[in-house]
Amino acid sequence: MEALMNHKFVALLKREYVEHRNGYLIIPAILFGFALIAFAIQLMGFGELDFDDLHINSSENLGAAMKRAVAEAPEGEVAAGVSMIYWSTSAFAMIALPFILFFSLLGSLYEERRDRSILFWKSLPVSDTQEVLAKVVSGLVIFPLIFTVLAAVSQLIMAFLVSIFVMAQGGPVMAMWPLFSMIDGWISFYLYFLLMMAWISPLLAWLMLVSAYAPRMPFVFAVLPIAALVIGERIFMSSSNLIQWIVGRFVGFAQHLNNVNVHGPKDIKSIIGLNGLPDALGSALSSGQFWIGLVMAAAFLWGAIELRRQAN
Amino acid sequence: MTELVVEAKALSKSFGDFQAVKDVNFTIPKGCIMGVIGANGAGKTTLLNAILGLSSFEGDLKVLGKDPRRQRTQIMDDVCFISDVATLPKFMRVSEVLDYVDNVHPHFDRSKAEGYLAKTNVPMDKKVRKLSKGMTTQLHLAIVMSVDAKLLVLDEPTLGLDILFRKKFYQNLLEDFFDGERTIIVTTHQVEEVEHILSDVIFIRGGEICFESDMDSLGTRFIELMVDPGNEDAAQALGPISRSKSFGKSTLVYQDVSRDELAKFGETRRLGLADVFVAVMEGEV
Incomplete structure (x- = not known):
């Protein structure tokens, strides 16, 4: 029975992927592609490169600059810096990511009611709980995973392009492949992303509740009540607790970073890399706000499941 | 059972x-x-x-x-x-x-x-x-x-x-x-x-079930009678559930009246499901 349940759940995740292939794969892939092209054009000398404290106006001297950096920068700084610069291929996709997530969750339980396909889903022996959880997992776990893999692939392509230039200019090619630091970056990006999702979970689950409830225009049903409450609180109570609470969700995963001194790429890496993860996790688990958020998210999801049970 | x-x-x-x-x-x-x-x-x-x-x-x-x-x-x-x-x-x-x-x-x-x-x-x-x-x-x-x-x-x-x-x-x-x-x-x-x-x-x-039957007995329970001229009053007395006129003849539909009895007054015919439905719905109004 357990195996069958898992089998069903995998089928549900596959279906979610098929439904959201454009948002989860195609659009991010195109945006990563754009960033790579932009970067390649820069490399060809049409722009300039900013290696943090090393500013290079034209990539003609990239090889030379890297040689100098390897010789002069402290141990580990170049590897950290290079691996961080490679994240620039994510610039466009990273802007699109929250929008894709927002609208896929908001439509997750609304579209199936709008096009009546819910009647087909419900004609099959799959519970409403499984359906809703599959949508949660695909949006908050699978999508970020695909995104991270795309980021990794784009960074490998970028490293390859840079290597060709550096080699042609007689620079240190191996310095362009800080693989350990790059892999650390990919894994920690994904794990931080999951932690951030957990912090924001009450808001994400709210989107799914609205998606299960809204008779039409889920965007309006999701945003308007909250906007009205925020404005109402401001006018009638002259306070702004709700908006502060919402902002707190978004910055929560980084709350332990107050008063941290940072000097150079290596320090940043040590905070946002895997080394910094235990602190971020500990800070979350010891925060009452974090747990309250998870309980709220569970309540909203329970509501979404009940609403779907009643829907036809 | x-x-x-x-x-x-x-x-x-x-x-x-x-x-x-x-x-x-x-x-x-x-x-x-x-x-x-x-x-x-x-x-x-x-x-x-x-x-x-x-x-x-x-x-x-x-x-x-x-x-x-x-x-x-x-x-x-x-x-x-x-x-x-x-x-x-x-x-x-x-x-x-x-x-x-x-x-x-x-x-x-x-x-x-x-x-x-x-x-x-x-x-x-x-x-x-x-x-x-x-x-x-x-x-x-x-x-x-x-x-x-x-x-x-x-x-x-x-x-x-x-x-x-x-x-x-x-x-x-x-x-x-x-x-x-x-x-x-x-x-x-x-x-x-x-x-x-x-x-x-x-x-x-x-919202209510107004009629239920198995299909086998439907044919014997509902009979349409095309009344021969002159028999209209006698046929009416048997209590049809619906009536209409076609080709100048009265056509009456009966529920639970024996076919032999009806045959005395004209030509009988078993009803299709659609006609039974119409007759039952009209008969209840």
């Missing part, structure tokens, strides 16, 4: 002030093909939705011995349904739909579905969005027919299909699906098409 597939006691469903199903009692025994006939808005779909666990209701309802409100998932292991609107997911390819059903349904026979589809023009690699309405219905029917279900519920299954396919579908339904162990509930406006396959029939009006 016959096994009951559906058992409803005091079943009601309201939408606000509107009572769509009113305190209905009925049973559907295993092995019957039940036609549910009623005008639009009579409560057919509401009734089916309750049976399928798609909506809440008041009263007592058991489907295959389970409560549809809480056990829809388990019920769907053994129940298949097609609702009256095209509901297949538009974003999936035909093959992906089959993959999905194959993965989540323990009683789905994929090769059987592919066999049905091979006889149609439905392309496996096209998205459902690109299929015509007829093809979408063919795909849905192929899936439903390939599930080894104990109960099949069809709500206007052949809507939008041409007559050739409709005939073939009902033929397949009888030959391949129905084996006397299974049970079928079907609603349709094309009463003539299902008439010959039904074993039982229920008429619904205003």
Whole structure:
């Protein structure tokens, strides 16, 4: 029975992927592609490169600059810096990511009611709980995973392009492949992303509740009540607790970073890399706000499941 | 004692002030093909939705011995349904739909579905969005027919299909699906098409079951009489449930009056299901 349940759940995740292939794969892939092209054009000398404290106006001297950096920068700084610069291929996709997530969750339980396909889903022996959880997992776990893999692939392509230039200019090619630091970056990006999702979970689950409830225009049903409450609180109570609470969700995963001194790429890496993860996790688990958020998210999801049970 | 597939006691469903199903009692025994006939808005779909666990209701309802409100998932292991609107997911390819059903349904026979589809023009690699309405219905029917279900519920299954396919579908339904162990509930406006396959029939009006019968006795219970001139008064005295005039003759419909008795006053004829429906509905007004 357990195996069958898992089998069903995998089928549900596959279906979610098929439904959201454009948002989860195609659009991010195109945006990563754009960033790579932009970067390649820069490399060809049409722009300039900013290696943090090393500013290079034209990539003609990239090889030379890297040689100098390897010789002069402290141990580990170049590897950290290079691996961080490679994240620039994510610039466009990273802007699109929250929008894709927002609208896929908001439509997750609304579209199936709008096009009546819910009647087909419900004609099959799959519970409403499984359906809703599959949508949660695909949006908050699978999508970020695909995104991270795309980021990794784009960074490998970028490293390859840079290597060709550096080699042609007689620079240190191996310095362009800080693989350990790059892999650390990919894994920690994904794990931080999951932690951030957990912090924001009450808001994400709210989107799914609205998606299960809204008779039409889920965007309006999701945003308007909250906007009205925020404005109402401001006018009638002259306070702004709700908006502060919402902002707190978004910055929560980084709350332990107050008063941290940072000097150079290596320090940043040590905070946002895997080394910094235990602190971020500990800070979350010891925060009452974090747990309250998870309980709220569970309540909203329970509501979404009940609403779907009643829907036809 | 016959096994009951559906058992409803005091079943009601309201939408606000509107009572769509009113305190209905009925049973559907295993092995019957039940036609549910009623005008639009009579409560057919509401009734089916309750049976399928798609909506809440008041009263007592058991489907295959389970409560549809809480056990829809388990019920769907053994129940298949097609609702009256095209509901297949538009974003999936035909093959992906089959993959999905194959993965989540323990009683789905994929090769059987592919066999049905091979006889149609439905392309496996096209998205459902690109299929015509007829093809979408063919795909849905192929899936439903390939599930080894104990109960099949069809709500206007052949809507939008041409007559050739409709005939073939009902033929397949009888030959391949129905084996006397299974049970079928079907609603349709094309009463003539299902008439010959039904074993039982229920008429619904205003959320109530206003008539139920098995099909065998329907022919003896309802008789149409074309009254010979001069016999009108005598025929009227036997209490027809409806009357009309055609070719200058009075045509009367009787319920539960013996054919021998009626034959004295003119020509008798057994009524089709559609005519029985009309006569019963008119007779009750």
